[in-house]
Amino acid sequence: MLHPYPSQLLGKAVDGFAALPGIGRKTAMRLVLHMLKQDRQSVMQFTEALTRLVQDVKRCAVCRGISDTEVCPICGNRLRDHTTVCVVENVQDVMAIEGTQQYRGTYHVLGGSISPMDGVGPADLEIETLVQRVQTGGIQEVIFALSPTMEGDTTAFYIFRRLGTLPVKITMIARGIAQNDELQYTDEVTLGRSIIGRQPFTGK
Amino acid sequence: MLHPYPSQLLGKAVDGFAALPGIGRKTAMRLVLHMLKQDRQSVMQFTEALTRLVQDVKRCAVCRGISDTEVCPICGNRLRDHTTVCVVENVQDVMAIEGTQQYRGTYHVLGGSISPMDGVGPADLEIETLVQRVQTGGIQEVIFALSPTMEGDTTAFYIFRRLGTLPVKITMIARGIAQNDELQYTDEVTLGRSIIGRQPFTGK
Numbered sequence: 001m002l003h004p005y006p007s008q009l010l011g012k013a014v015d016g017f018a019a020l021p022g023i024g025r026k027t028a029m030r031l032v033l034h035m036l037k038q039d040r041q042s043v044m045q046f047t048e049a050l051t052r053l054v055q056d057v058k059r060c061a062v063c064r065g066i067s068d069t070e071v072c073p074i075c076g077n078r079l080r081d082h083t084t085v086c087v088v089e090n091v092q093d094v095m096a097i098e099g100t101q102q103y104r105g106t107y108h109v110l111g112g113s114i115s116p117m118d119g120v121g122p123a124d125l126e127i128e129t130l131v132q133r134v135q136t137g138g139i140q141e142v143i144f145a146l147s148p149t150m151e152g153d154t155t156a157f158y159i160f161r162r163l164g165t166l167p168v169k170i171t172m173i174a175r176g177i178a179q180n181d182e183l184q185y186t187d188e189v190t191l192g193r194s195i196i197g198r199q200p201f202t203g204k
Numbered sequence: 205m206l207h208p209y210p211s212q213l214l215g216k217a218v219d220g221f222a223a224l225p226g227i228g229r230k231t232a233m234r235l236v237l238h239m240l241k242q243d244r245q246s247v248m249q250f251t252e253a254l255t256r257l258v259q260d261v262k263r264c265a266v267c268r269g270i271s272d273t274e275v276c277p278i279c280g281n282r283l284r285d286h287t288t289v290c291v292v293e294n295v296q297d298v299m300a301i302e303g304t305q306q307y308r309g310t311y312h313v314l315g316g317s318i319s320p321m322d323g324v325g326p327a328d329l330e331i332e333t334l335v336q337r338v339q340t341g342g343i344q345e346v347i348f349a350l351s352p353t354m355e356g357d358t359t360a361f362y363i364f365r366r367l368g369t370l371p372v373k374i375t376m377i378a379r380g381i382a383q384n385d386e387l388q389y390t391d392e393v394t395l396g397r398s399i400i401g402r403q404p405f406t407g408k
Contacts, residue, residue: 006264006298007272013257016250020235029296031224035258036270043258046220047251053217054239054247060210066240068211092233094210 064126065109083140113151144172268330269313317355348376
């Protein structure tokens with residue numbers, strides 16, 4: 001059990017860290033004491049980075065992802081394929097897909113997925129902005145790269161219905177067994193999908 | 205693999221969190237995105253708490269612990285027993301002992317323990333200030349509440365030697381089997397010490 005702090009300044013800083021997800025009071029205390037050991041300037045740089053972030057960061061006018069500028073570097077890059085839009089839940093997914101270096105199109109960041117349990121409905125997500133992008137024309141393919149969960153599937157199905165009449169190809173990223181997975185330990189749904197979605201073996 | 209961030213502001217904030225001990229880049233990203241979802245004011249409160257902490261926090265003039273004031277609330281409390289000083293490594297240890305509600309004396313916070321491997325020598329710790337406190341008089345007992353490790357033992361022995369000629373009783377907190385430990389799984393050193401340090405059974 002941790003007793004009340006000997007310093008209110010310390011207590012408030014610990015409270016701040018402990019309010020973050022996945023950080024308990026003991027970890028928060030450890031982080032704050034680490035900061036006290038650092039030179040003052042590096043702590044100032046840290047707080048300034050956070051302050052500038054929440055004050056100056058924007059949503060990209062096109063993809064609704066996080067951006068420093070009106071239009072993010074990806075949407076503003078003329079060398080990318082602007083006829084293809086990959087729909088993701090959040091900016092981490094953008095970075096994960098960019099990390100594969102297998103995709104040269106653009107993105108649309110929904111900001112989450114439809115989850116009635118968490119009180120998140122279609123209006124809370126960037127779905128209308130996606131529909132508008134497709135309506136404006138020039139987009140030939142919309143790829144769903146959503147979580148393989150009930151929420152992800154619901155979101156994909158909802159957007160699919162909303163885009164229904166528009167002349168655009170709608171695809172989803174492949175589901176199947178992951179690299180280095182062992183078949184015998186793969187769950188039935190995944191294994192079943194990987195058989196249904198089997199692809200030509202090209203020997204490559 | 206995480207790709208370069210779509211926003212430099214985001215990247216810098218993530219870098220700041222990832223520089224903290226035990227926080228990797230993915231956790232840092234999650235924390236920063238959580239902050240972006242919060243209202244701006246609570247982030248400002250957080251950064252202000254950190255800024256004020258590093259700017260205004262002091263070391264208590266008496267015990268060298270963290271304090272908002274010249275003398276911390278414990279050292280400034282006339283109701284506590286100022287003839288007894290419990291020597292601890294850090295402020296978390298103070299809070300842990302305060303949490304037991306079994307101690308009414310004061311503390312002395314060393315700021316670590318002697319560890320040649322980590323380049324920490326006696327001069328890096330608040331040992332001279334402790335010796336001065338004892339030399340000044342009025343202290344009857346010094347209790348070592350240091351880690352039961354090589355470093356803690358070395359530190360205790362060093363301070364014991366430094367205090368050697370001064371008229372003060374020197375004790376250490378009891379080592380033995382912990383509450384709810386099972387004897388058969390207790391290590392030999394601990395079990396051995398608990399036998400050597402056996403105490404009268406009072407039936408209480």
